Amino acid sequence: MAAPDETEPFVSREGRFAAAFPDTPVQESSGRSTWAGRMEAGSYELEGGGLRLRVEFHDVPKMAAAILPPQVLLDLAKDSLVEDVRASDVESAPVTLHAHPGVSLRYRHGDHPGVIEEARIFLVGARLYVTFARADEPGEKEALASRFLASFDAWEPRDAVASAVGGPGAGL
DSSP, rough: OOOOOOOEEEEEETTTTTEEOSSSOOEEEEEEETTEEEEEEEEEEEEEEEEEEEEEEEEEHHHHHSSHHHHHHHHHHHHHHHTTTEEEEEEEEEETTTTTEEEEEEEEEEEEEEEEEEEEEETTTTHHHHHEESSSSHHHHHHHHHHHHHOEEEETTHHHHHHTOOTTTTTT
């Protein structure tokens, strides 16, 4: 991996986020049908050498966004994450990103029981963002994981100024 450049975060215009990946992440897109309509998703991941950094976004279907309160959407996302990774020893706390609600999670990953993974889930408009960071050993990789989580920023599509310059997180 390249040395981290703290002045130039990775910016995804289509994902509407910025984060301090130390190298270019692998991008994937997907979608699935839900009871409330189609949910489009994307992910950006960098994994290797005992470090995992990932940003996912999930567009909440319009029907779900119209009838479910933000906290219910966050709780559903949190429960899904905990189940998907078979997390144990889960700690959670409310957080915000600007004025957008979120939840911070710290847990033991089912596939890596000796390692703590951290995740943040934010609801920005009608898009759920999930950031993950795991360092399999203390030291430099742990610092990269912490910096990655702290660097995450996202914006709504109507924020034309932010998206034109790379988002509120540009220049972190």
